[in-house]
Amino acid sequence: MSSEEKRTWIYVVVGVGVAVVYFATVLSKVPGTDVATIAYVWPMLTAIGVGIAANIVLNIMAAILAPREADKTDERDKQINRLGEYVGFYVMSVAAIVPLGLAMAKIEQFWIANTLYLAFVLAALASSIVKIVAYRRGF
Template sequence: MSAEEKRVWIYAVIAIGVPAVYFTIILRQVPTTDVTQIAYVWPLLTAIGIAIAVNVVASIVTAIASPKEANLKDERDTDIHLYGQRAEYYVLVIGAVAALGLTLASFEHFWIANALYLTFVLSALTSSIVKIVAYRRGF
């Protein structure tokens, strides 16, 4: 497994784990609390910060564990990265349109912010899954 593929796996695990915790904490409050009263801003920013920090640390640990592979990147890695990014853009566009629709329909900021966060999460997962499949099966 190349260093780039390891990074993709790390990114995928983080893109599942951190948002799962965030959404569990926040959405658990929806049935009992008015969404205008839910304090979601700091947990959302914390989740984003944790995801970034864990991704950086995990990538550094991976590079330290196999230093000879750390900076190796070939044409296949570049092509797979671009292939994953193309798939990611479609998800981002759909999510942005959905968030715009929520805004135009005058939904609360809570729903708009969480829809945007979910869009970023789904785009990261889409990119990761497409890349993993490309590494494993080709494209």
């Protein structure tokens, strides 16, 4: 497994894991509560920060455990990365329509912020899945 594929796996696991914990924590407060009173800003910022920090730490650990592979990339890695980023861009572009529509409808900020965060998560997940499939099935 190349270092780029390892990075992609780390990105998927951390991204999905952090998002699941965030949404489980915040959305569990929704039933029976006015969403305007739910404190979501700090938990969301914490989730984003933890996701970034965990990715950095785990990628450093992966590089330490396999130092020969750490900086090796080839043309295939670049093409796979490009394809994954294109797919992620399109998913984000489409998914961002939902929070935009919610903002235009003057829906509560809670829903706008959370659907935008979900759009970022879905884009990262789609991008990573495309990359992993490309690595596994060939490109």
